[in-house]
Amino acid sequence: MASPIAEPAVVTEPLRLYSYWRSSAAYRVRIGLGLKKLPYETVPVHLIRDGGEQHSEAFREANPQELVPVLQHGARLYRQSMAILEYLDETWPTPPLLPALARDRARARALAQTIACDIHPLNNLRVLQYLEHEWNAPQPERDEWVRHWITKGFTAFEALLDDNPATGEFCEGDAPTIADCCLVPQVYNARRFGVDMERWPTIARIERACLALPAFDAARPERQPDCPEAQRA
The missing domain is CATH 3.40.30.10 (Glutaredoxin)
Structure with a gap:
């Protein structure tokens, strides 16, 4: 499709x-x-x-x-x-998904990698399955594992956004970059596991700006052809 x-x-x-x-x-x-x-x-x-x-x-x-x-x-x-x-x-x-200036590209990449390399791997499906099958960790403990690492990561990410004048409507300036491509899916994961996003107002603001764009809206999990009907609401 x-x-x-x-x-x-x-x-x-x-x-x-x-x-x-x-x-x-x-x-x-x-x-x-x-x-x-x-x-x-x-x-x-x-x-x-x-x-x-x-x-x-x-x-x-x-x-x-x-x-x-x-x-x-x-x-x-x-x-x-x-x-x-x-x-x-x-x-x-x-x-462009990366800014024109080298310093701005470096920051966009660093923000993206903060999520893709440091936050996301710890709540990846295969990690959670390992905790379940090899360590017999029950669901509440696995969920708490995810919340812990997202909370720790987003607290640092929020500080990185607040501490830099390059933060604009989006993570780097006023156009979406590779950093926003990584941020929005991770916020989706956070909400899945019951993480309260209100403690990070800059992240929440940028997510809203992103989801107002057609490209981000069309990419939502619930809009995908393989999404189960029950999850489309």
Whole structure:
């Protein structure tokens, strides 16, 4: 099923995104594709059903890490959401996901990596499954694990935003960047686990500004073709 993105850019070879509706890493890439107005086909990979379709032999050929997202552009496959976003930015430079100045690019990347490298990995599905299956951690303890690391990470992220005059309507300036592509999915995860976002007003403000844009709105998990009907409300 094609993604609901208007005014597509010129794509000479088809784009396919191997995705799961609730994967925050795939969510980042959907936002990037939307900001670039790139038409793409969603190939659902269900991370829970039958033990996880990402562990199938067929998908391991696409990504030996057994993780989504994977972007297929023509005959080539691209892995890792951050690398995919930079590939999109280099291949279709307008609108940019990274600022023009080196110092601003460094800050946008640092903010993005604060989430993608420090916060998100600790509440990733495979980590929670390991806590459940290998350590027998019950659901309340797993949920508290997630809340702890998101809270610690967002407290630092809020300070990084408040401590820099480059923070504008978005994380870096007044146009969305790779940092916002990472922030919005992580806020979605925080709300899933009952984290009160009101303690971080700058993050909450930026999320609202992002979700007002069509690209962010179309990328929401509940708008994806593989989202269960019960979760679409």
